Amino acid sequence: MIINPDGTKPIYVQISEWIETEILNESFVQDEKVYSQYQLAEMMNINPATAAKGLTKLVEEEILYKKRGLGMFVASDAKDIILNKRKSNTLTKLVDDVVAEANHLDVSETELISMIQTSMSKLRGEKE
Amino acid sequence: MMSLSEIGFWATVKRQFFFKVSSYKNAFSTLVVLQVLAILLSMGGTSSMGSGSTNVFVSVSYYSSSAVIVFSMIWCFITAILITTRAYRNDDFAFVTNRLTQNMANILFLLTASVIAAITANLSGYAVRVAAYALHGVEFVASPSLFNTPGEWLMSVSASFLYIFLLGSLGYILGTLTHLNRLFMFIIPAVFFGGMFTGAANDGFITQTVLFFNDETSFVLFMIKVIVTSSLLFILASWITNKTEVRL
Amino acid sequence: MKAITCTHLTKSYGNKKAVNDLAVSIEENKITGVIGRNGAGKTTFLQLVAGFIKQSEGKIHVLGEPPFNSLKASANTIFINDTMNLPTSLTIYEILKMGNEFYPNWDMELAERLFDYFSLDRSQRHDRLSKGMKSTFNMIVGLASRCPLTIFDEPTTGMDASVRSDFYRALLKDYLAHPRTILLSSHHLNEIEELIEDVLLIKDGTNHLHVSVSDLKEYGIGVQGESTNLEAWLKGKDVFHKRELPMNKAYAVVKKEQLDPNYKQAGLEVAAVSATDMSMYLTGTSEGGIDDVFK
Numbered sequence: 080m081i082i083n084p085d086g087t088k089p090i091y092v093q094i095s096e097w098i099e100t101e102i103l104n105e106s107f108v109q110d111e112k113v114y115s116q117y118q119l120a121e122m123m124n125i126n127p128a129t130a131a132k133g134l135t136k137l138v139e140e141e142i143l144y145k146k147r148g149l150g151m152f153v154a155s156d157a158k159d160i161i162l163n164k165r166k167s168n169t170l171t172k173l174v175d176d177v178v179a180e181a182n183h184l185d186v187s188e189t190e191l192i193s194m195i196q197t198s199m200s201k202l203r204g205e206k207e
Numbered sequence: 208m209m210s211l212s213e214i215g216f217w218a219t220v221k222r223q224f225f226f227k228v229s230s231y232k233n234a235f236s237t238l239v240v241l242q243v244l245a246i247l248l249s250m251g252g253t254s255s256m257g258s259g260s261t262n263v264f265v266s267v268s269y270y271s272s273s274a275v276i277v278f279s280m281i282w283c284f285i286t287a288i289l290i291t292t293r294a295y296r297n298d299d300f301a302f303v304t305n306r307l308t309q310n311m312a313n314i315l316f317l318l319t320a321s322v323i324a325a326i327t328a329n330l331s332g333y334a335v336r337v338a339a340y341a342l343h344g345v346e347f348v349a350s351p352s353l354f355n356t357p358g359e360w361l362m363s364v365s366a367s368f369l370y371i372f373l374l375g376s377l378g379y380i381l382g383t384l385t386h387l388n389r390l391f392m393f394i395i396p397a398v399f400f401g402g403m404f405t406g407a408a409n410d411g412f413i414t415q416t417v418l419f420f421n422d423e424t425s426f427v428l429f430m431i432k433v434i435v436t437s438s439l440l441f442i443l444a445s446w447i448t449n450k451t452e453v454r455l
Numbered sequence: 456m457k458a459i460t461c462t463h464l465t466k467s468y469g470n471k472k473a474v475n476d477l478a479v480s481i482e483e484n485k486i487t488g489v490i491g492r493n494g495a496g497k498t499t500f501l502q503l504v505a506g507f508i509k510q511s512e513g514k515i516h517v518l519g520e521p522p523f524n525s526l527k528a529s530a531n532t533i534f535i536n537d538t539m540n541l542p543t544s545l546t547i548y549e550i551l552k553m554g555n556e557f558y559p560n561w562d563m564e565l566a567e568r569l570f571d572y573f574s575l576d577r578s579q580r581h582d583r584l585s586k587g588m589k590s591t592f593n594m595i596v597g598l599a600s601r602c603p604l605t606i607f608d609e610p611t612t613g614m615d616a617s618v619r620s621d622f623y624r625a626l627l628k629d630y631l632a633h634p635r636t637i638l639l640s641s642h643h644l645n646e647i648e649e650l651i652e653d654v655l656l657i658k659d660g661t662n663h664l665h666v667s668v669s670d671l672k673e674y675g676i677g678v679q680g681e682s683t684n685l686e687a688w689l690k691g692k693d694v695f696h697k698r699e700l701p702m703n704k705a706y707a708v709v710k711k712e713q714l715d716p717n718y719k720q721a722g723l724e725v726a727a728v729s730a731t732d733m734s735m736y737l738t739g740t741s742e743g744g745i746d747d748v749f750k
Contacts, residue, residue, distance in 0.1 A: 089673065090669065120631055121628065124624060126651055132669060214526055214559070216526065222556050222557055229549070229553075230542040230545050232544065297540035301539060302554065303529045303557045303558065305526050453508065
């Protein structure tokens with residue numbers, strides 16, 4: 080992963096999102112220890128306090144849990160939490176954008192729905 | 208947390224001193240050049256007189272190291288001015304120092320420089336005599352042999368050291384004053400030459416000052432005069448520089 | 456514990472106050488970016504911290520005591536600047552050995568490795584080095600000294616891009632291994648944004664803002680829309696930056712907490728502002744820009 084400093088997302092958010100993705104990809108499984116703030120700092124070339132902030136964010140969201148003196152570990156329902164969060168945040172936002180753009184281009188609701196269905200079947204087709 | 212280091216005053220002075228010896232080492236090559244030059248100038252004898260009758264001609268010449276000592280005094284004076292310049296002072300602050308340790312290390316350096324200059328100047332006196340003996344085949348009159356007794360030699364070295372160190376302390380205070388305010392660059396020479404030419408020949412301020420040291424017949428008193436004077440000059444210089452800033 | 460605390464810190468040169476009534480307290484073992492325009496007073500502030508100069512008014516404590524003329528502060532602080540004085544009668548390798556004599560935490564092995572890595576010539580003199588090489592050498596001195604307070608004032612002047620990134624990487628790695636208080640000044644934040652934890656923005660010789668980088672990133676928000684609508688919406692808000700856009704549109708940056716929800720009705724769009732842009736708006740003149748010169 081490459082940190083994008085010019086991006087509008089704070090670096091610690093980029094870090095926590097990257098760890099989330101790693102959990103979704105099962106690079107880290109349940110009860111496995113994730114990177115320490117120092118490892119993250121070294122890997123991503125960032126300040127360790129920033130890395131710690133990214134980890135703390137995940138602890139607050141109960142995606143990770145802390146073991147005193149041992150480090151941070153992946154919570155049992157981490158994947159579900161991440162998926163739900165992304166659904167509600169990312170997907171809702173994307174859908175908002177799609178609807179807004181459809182409005183702009185005079186695309187009707189039914190038209191939009193059928194476009195989504197086409198896109199989904201395309202994805203399914205590729206998978207099979 | 209990285210623990211803070213406590214550092215002693217004298218330990219810092221010692222380090223600063225060794226730093227100065229190695230970084231001002233060029234000054235010593237200048238000393239060698241100046242002394243060699245002085246030896247060459249003394250070759251013909253610093254002064255001579257002659258008298259003769261029809262058959263005999265007697266020529267008396269002084270072959271001494273006094274020129275070398277005078278050159279060494281000038282060298283120490285200039286070196287002292289040089290180490291008070293901003294570039295040299297700022298160098299110290301790249302490493303660990305405060306203004307007091309800096310002045311202490313400078314004084315120690317000038318002491319060392321004066322000792323070295325005094326010893327080499329006196330040794331060069333022998334070089335002058337040996338050369339004179341070899342080149343002109345002169346006979347030594349003033350000192351019965353080519354070499355002095357150790358006691359005389361030590362006395363001679365000490366006296367030259369005191370003269371050289373006195374000039375060093377003078378250079379140090381003048382350099383410091385100039386560092387304090389550029390105006391001193393004009394004021395000091397004006398006072399110096401003014402003092403030389405005003406007043407009766409023997410009453411001038413400069414003359415009086417020189418006589419104060421030069422006319423002293425007791426070595427101990429002379430030594431006390433020099434030590435007290437140079438100490439006062441160094442204390443004044445330290446007091447002045449205690450508030451100077453490092454400008455980049 | 457605080458590494459640096461200042462109150463009413465002022466340094467005057469004649470009539471000009473290079474540092475003016477500055478108050479800040481910097482915690483130990485943090486990397487703080489000191490950001491400001493040229494002439495804002497960054498270097499003067501850092502020189503006060505290093506004990507090189509004495510304040511005209513106010514108080515400053517560094518590592519527990521006033522730094523001017525303090526041996527303890529001198530032994531525990533190093534100040535690296537592109538105009539720093541180093542003896543020209545010594546070779547640069549001899550200077551490293553001298554650093555080893557003076558600084559209690561000096562790591563000679565690190566110094567030598569960096570020296571070789573950047574292929575510096577042992578017999579070279581400091582005043583003969585090119586600008587970039589000089590900065591590289593000074594940086595090695597700054598890193599190897601491992602002073603509990605390490606100050607880098609515009610350390611990358613003249614360095615090429617690859618040396619720059621090597622330097623920041625080296626600084627980070629050594630900081631991870633040996634945490635210490637580091638002040639890093641720069642006029643562009645983007646270069647050091649990832650590396651630092653806090654930002655101290657200096658404007659007109661005083662502490663303009665002292666926050667964490669992530670807070671700076673969320674400090675302001677950009678708003679864009681029809682000029683007239685935007686103008687009306689901006690009333691009563693603190694505007695950090697404003698510029699005209701083509702088609703009678705305009706862009707403004709306001710404090711994020713002042714973003715009231717009615718911006719949508721005004722037909723305005725919002726976007727986050729990067730920390731670098733934010734620091735530029737905060738340290739620059741608030742209104743107008745280069746475009747106004749060409750009006």
